[in-house]
Amino acid sequence: MSRAETGAPAAPVAAVRPSRPLWTLALFRSELTTTFRRWRTLALLGVLAAVPVLIGIAVKIETSDGGTVGQGGGGGEGEAPAFFSQITNNGIFLVFAALAATLPVFLPMAIGVIAGDSIAGEASSGTLRYLLVAPAGRIRLLLAKFTAVMAFCLVATLAVAVSGLATGALLFPLGDVTLISGTTVSFGDGLVRALGVAAVVALSLVGIATLGVFISTLTNSGIAAMATTVGLVITAQILDTIPQLHGIHPYLFPHYWLSFADLLRAPVYWDDLVKNLELQGLYAAVFGSAAWARFTAKDITA
Amino acid sequence: MARIRPTQVEDDGFWDEKRPARRTKAARYAVPVAVAGIAAATIGLVPALASSGDPDLPKISAERLISKMAASDTERLSGSVKITTDLGLPSLPGGGSFSDFGGGAGGEGGDGSSAAPENKLMELASGSHTLRVAADGPERQRVSIIENAAEYSLIHNGDETWAYDSKSNAVVHSTAPEGAGAKDGHPRELPKDLKDVTPQQFAKQVLASVDDTTDVSVDGTTRVAGRDAYELLIEPKSDDTTVGSVRIAVDADNGTPLKFTLTPKSGGKAVVDVAFTKVDFGKPAAGTFDFTPPKGAKVTEEGDHRRGGKDGMKDNKDAQEALSGLNVIGEGWDSIATLDGPGGASASPGKGDGGPGQDAGGFLDSLGKKVTGDFGSGHVFSTRLVNALLTDDGKVYVGAVDKDALVAAANKAK
Numbered sequence: 150m151s152r153a154e155t156g157a158p159a160a161p162v163a164a165v166r167p168s169r170p171l172w173t174l175a176l177f178r179s180e181l182t183t184t185f186r187r188w189r190t191l192a193l194l195g196v197l198a199a200v201p202v203l204i205g206i207a208v209k210i211e212t213s214d215g216g217t218v219g220q221g222g223g224g225g226e227g228e229a230p231a232f233f234s235q236i237t238n239n240g241i242f243l244v245f246a247a248l249a250a251t252l253p254v255f256l257p258m259a260i261g262v263i264a265g266d267s268i269a270g271e272a273s274s275g276t277l278r279y280l281l282v283a284p285a286g287r288i289r290l291l292l293a294k295f296t297a298v299m300a301f302c303l304v305a306t307l308a309v310a311v312s313g314l315a316t317g318a319l320l321f322p323l324g325d326v327t328l329i330s331g332t333t334v335s336f337g338d339g340l341v342r343a344l345g346v347a348a349v350v351a352l353s354l355v356g357i358a359t360l361g362v363f364i365s366t367l368t369n370s371g372i373a374a375m376a377t378t379v380g381l382v383i384t385a386q387i388l389d390t391i392p393q394l395h396g397i398h399p400y401l402f403p404h405y406w407l408s409f410a411d412l413l414r415a416p417v418y419w420d421d422l423v424k425n426l427e428l429q430g431l432y433a434a435v436f437g438s439a440a441w442a443r444f445t446a447k448d449i450t451a
Numbered sequence: 452m453a454r455i456r457p458t459q460v461e462d463d464g465f466w467d468e469k470r471p472a473r474r475t476k477a478a479r480y481a482v483p484v485a486v487a488g489i490a491a492a493t494i495g496l497v498p499a500l501a502s503s504g505d506p507d508l509p510k511i512s513a514e515r516l517i518s519k520m521a522a523s524d525t526e527r528l529s530g531s532v533k534i535t536t537d538l539g540l541p542s543l544p545g546g547g548s549f550s551d552f553g554g555g556a557g558g559e560g561g562d563g564s565s566a567a568p569e570n571k572l573m574e575l576a577s578g579s580h581t582l583r584v585a586a587d588g589p590e591r592q593r594v595s596i597i598e599n600a601a602e603y604s605l606i607h608n609g610d611e612t613w614a615y616d617s618k619s620n621a622v623v624h625s626t627a628p629e630g631a632g633a634k635d636g637h638p639r640e641l642p643k644d645l646k647d648v649t650p651q652q653f654a655k656q657v658l659a660s661v662d663d664t665t666d667v668s669v670d671g672t673t674r675v676a677g678r679d680a681y682e683l684l685i686e687p688k689s690d691d692t693t694v695g696s697v698r699i700a701v702d703a704d705n706g707t708p709l710k711f712t713l714t715p716k717s718g719g720k721a722v723v724d725v726a727f728t729k730v731d732f733g734k735p736a737a738g739t740f741d742f743t744p745p746k747g748a749k750v751t752e753e754g755d756h757r758r759g760g761k762d763g764m765k766d767n768k769d770a771q772e773a774l775s776g777l778n779v780i781g782e783g784w785d786s787i788a789t790l791d792g793p794g795g796a797s798a799s800p801g802k803g804d805g806g807p808g809q810d811a812g813g814f815l816d817s818l819g820k821k822v823t824g825d826f827g828s829g830h831v832f833s834t835r836l837v838n839a840l841l842t843d844d845g846k847v848y849v850g851a852v853d854k855d856a857l858v859a860a861a862n863k864a865k
Contacts, residue, residue, distance in 0.1 A: 231600035234620040238747035249600060327745030329602040329617035330595055332738065410600035416736065418583070418597060420531075420728075434486045442479035 176285050180293040181300055184263065190301070193259040194308045200255060201247035201313035205236070205320045212237045231410065240317025241326055241336070244343050245413065247313035248306070248350050252406050256305055256350070257357050257382040263301045264361025265375035267294040268444065272369040278449050287445045291362075295437070298358045306351040310343065332415035342412055349409040353425060356402035356432030357382055363440040366447065399424070402432055505672045506679040508703050513667045516681055516701055517658065523706030525651075529585040529739070530676065530730035532650070536576055537720050538834050567623055567751075568614050571596060571603050581728075585735040593740055608740040612753075615742065622744045625753030650725050654699045654708035657685060664688050664783035675700045675709035676727040687784035691856035693717070693836055694784055705732065715835050716853075722836045780860055787850035787860045822854065826861040 184190055232246040268291075271277035280290055317323070326339030334342075361378040368374050385401045388394055398404050405425030411418040511519075574580070574596075581597040595604040601618035614623040670684035680700040687694050693716050700710035710726035744750050778789045819830025819841065829842035831854050840848040840857040846864075848857045 231618075234618065235745070235747075238620070238745060322746075324746065327743075327748075329600075331602075331604045331606065331613070331615040331617070331742050331745075333743050333745070407600045411597075414595075414597075414602060415739075418531075431486075431490050435483050435490070438486055439480070439483035442482055446476035446479055 176289060177293045177296055180297040184297040184301060185304070190263065193262065194305060197251060197255055197259060197305055198308045198312035200251050201243055201309060202316050204233075204247055204250060205243050205313075205316035208233065208236050208243075209320045231407070235327070236317070237321060239326060239339075240319075240321035240323050241314065241339050241343060243317035243321065244310050244313040245346060245410070247309050248346060248409065249407065251309050252350060252353070252409075253386060253403070254382075256309070256354060257403075258379050259305050260298070260302055260354050260358050261361050261378035261382060262375050264298045264358045265365050265378040266371045267298055267362055268365040269368050269374040270365075270371035272449070273371045281449060288441065291366075291440060291444050295359070295362055295440075298362060299355070302354040302358055303351045306347050306354070310347040310350075314343070328413050328415045329410065330413075330415045334415070345412050346409045349412060349422065349425070352429055353406050353409065355429040356436075359433045359436040359440070360402070363436040363443065366440050366443040369450070400428070402428060404428070506674055506703070508672045508679055508681065511669060511681060513669050513683065516669055516683055516706075517667065519706040520654065520658065520683075520699075520701050520708060521706075523702075523708075525705055525707040525732060526588045527586060527734050528707070528730060528732050529735040530583070531728045532582040532584055533579065533724075533726055533728050534575060534582060535579040535721070535724040537722055538576065538836060568605060571605075571614075571616075585739050587735050587740065591740040593735075604742075606740055606742045608742070613742045613744075615744075615748075620745065620748045622748050622750040623753060624744070624750055650699070650708040650711045650727060653711040653723070653725055654701075657697050657699070657711075664785070670698070672703070673700050673710075675702075676730045678709060678730065679703040680709050689783065689785050691852045692784040693838065693851050693853055700726075707732075713836075717835065719835070780864070781850075785850070785852055785856065787848050787852060787857065789860070789864065790847040790849070791845070822858055824858045824862050826858070826864070829861070831857065 230246065231249040232242045235242040236246055268277065271280060281287065285293075323336060325333050325335055326342075327333050328342075357378070360381060361374070364377050364381075365371075365374040368377075382403070386403050389398055389401050389404055405421050405428060408421035408425045411420075411422050583593075583595045583597065585593045590607075590609055592607045593604065595602050598618065601616075603617070604613075604615045606613045606615070610626060612625045615621075664687060666684075666686045666688055668684050668686075670682045673680050673682050680702050683699040683701055685697040685699070695714040695716040695718065698710070698712045698714075699708050701707070702709050707730075709730065711723065712721045712726075713723040714721050780787045780789060819832045822829060822831050822840070827843055829840050829846075832839045832841065833854070836851055837849060838852065838854055838857055840854075840861055842848075842861060846861070848860055850857065850860075
């Protein structure tokens with residue numbers, strides 16, 4: 150019989166209570182360190198950081214003969230992805246191009262792995278019960294897991310952005326930034342906007358991250374939770390491209406993902422950005438509370 | 452394996468009740484459901500609440516409203532415009548092929564011309580688009596089409612006009628002063644057309660056609676982009692036209708048209724719906740009309756662009772030759788344009804419907820409906836607003852009128 154099952158005796162509880170804030174922080178800290186110390190996490194971050202490097206080298210090679218990217222075929226099909234045509238003129242656009250390229254697949258997939266594994270992974274390796282044996286409380290554990298996933302969202306986005314900026318600075322010239330509205334701003338302003346873009350991209354992932362944590366509370370198999378989360382990312386994006394379903398499009402979490410580009414207009418076009426953040430907040434509220442409902446009522450068998 | 456049940460965990464009491472029974476466990480799921488429900492209700496109700504309660508404005512006669520609109524001298528404004536068009540054209544894959552239908556006026560030279568305004572104008576002829584407009588007097592205007600992670604901007608500042616397409620990083624520049632390009636024809640006018648996709652310009656075109664063939668009335672009030680407005684209702688008296696009604700929301704303060712809706716007689720969704728979603732009548736921010744081509748951008752000078760596109764010149768000439776055979780029968784809403792082209796290009800009537808000229812060659816044959824009459828036989832091609840009759844002897848009749856009117860016109864011409 151575990152101690153948890155009989156309920157902790159009164160005295161130890163009294164002893165623990167005063168140090169609760171510290172203990173809370175300790176749990177959060179230990180979650181963060183276990184998440185970021187894993188080889189798997191580091192490998193994911195490495196892959197994400199490699200994407201801008203690959204894009205940068207590819208663009209450099211393609212334009213080494215003085216040509217340009219993104220003007221083939223005179224429009225229509227086969228257009229270069231967003232921001233590619235500006236990379237050769239200003240390295241900072243590699244940040245935006247890399248974020249636009251990783252946001253549909255790489256970033257949510259990495260988030261899906263970390264979020265799907267958060268609870269179910271502990272359950273499948275049999276460590277969840279030990280986490281709960283300590284008088285941490287399920288809600289606090291859930292919050293700690295959630296915080297770790299959010300932190301990963303931010304770090305993953307920053308990995309792409311910083312690697313993009315470094316590669317862009319190495320391979321291409323930097324300088325005043327021409328926004329997509331045609332207005333030219335200083336490089337400093339451009340950097341601030343790049344930071345804002347990274348923040349918006351990280352926040353865009355809140356919806357899928359919360360969804361992943363919820364799915365993770367449903368099963369004891371980490372792999373199943375990861376696969377389901379990544380599957381949902383793909384499904385939602387496929388649904389988002391079917392014109393007949395336009396009625397549900399505004400409620401799909403990837404629908405406003407590309408709105409981060411609106412930060413690069415002058416003046417900034419807020420409508421879609423705000424809608425995106427509201428939608429991510431809604432997903433966080435609905436699936437966050439669902440995860441709470443599930444996790445606090447669940448029998449922990451492993 | 453020992454089971455660890457939540458009921459027995461000594462929690463920190465942070466929300467958790469002491470002994471949740473099975474029933475209260477299930478009740479927890481009410482929270483996410485409630486959150487989703489509240490969100491759904493908010494999404495459903497807030498717009499309904501916001502749009503309810505039309506503003507209470509003093510009564511105004513249609514004549515006074517029209518003169519107010521005509522007298523409106525709004526020169527400074529900035530805002531967002533949403534334009535939705537549903538012409539009921541057969542759907543064509545991509546905007547690129549749409550521009551192929553445009554009579555070749557632009558001379559699609561392959562490179563650089565993706566920033567050419569005429570191509571973008573064709574894109575606006577279908578679907579829903581968000582535009583940002585800014586104007587500061589007649590010398591400075593700017594229109595941007597908001598696209599996914601890209602933007603197309605048309606900036607007119609003094610005697611310079613820049614078109615910038617951020618997707619391809621291409622620029623089209625023309626310095627010719629207004630009117631100097633007249634002998635060249637099209638290129639000067641086309642950018643202007645794109646500038647004109649605001650409710651004001653649509654309203655102007657319709658008001659020009661207001662005469663005794665039309666019923667005009669004030670149909671209550673409304674709110675557009677947070678501003679109080681009168682709604683002007685224009686209905687053609689004629690039975691032949693396919694135009695059901697035109698509604699123009701006119702700002703109660705300064706008479707600026709804020710919304711323009713054209714509904715076909717067949718009912719359903721509006722064919723053209725142009726409305727401000729945000730509008731500000733203050734002076735646009737400094738720098739709005741400045742443009743420096745970004746480093747490395749492909750800049751096409753309008754002159755070069757035209758001279759370079761040899762095919763474009765030829766196409767243009769063809770189109771002009773074809774247009775020389777253009778006649779207009781009837782007047783007002785019932786006008787029908789006829790064209791003696793050798794089964795070639797057709798033209799839409801000057802009714803501001805934005806319908807692209809269509810290549811009425813073999814391709815459309817498969818889409819037309821066979822009709823016969825005193826004139827012989829031909830095919831009728833229908834959209835939601837514009838119908839076209841292509842007779843077998845190569846005449847084309849186009850108008851915002853129904854099929855029978857076209858046949859009647861063809862019979863009469865015989």
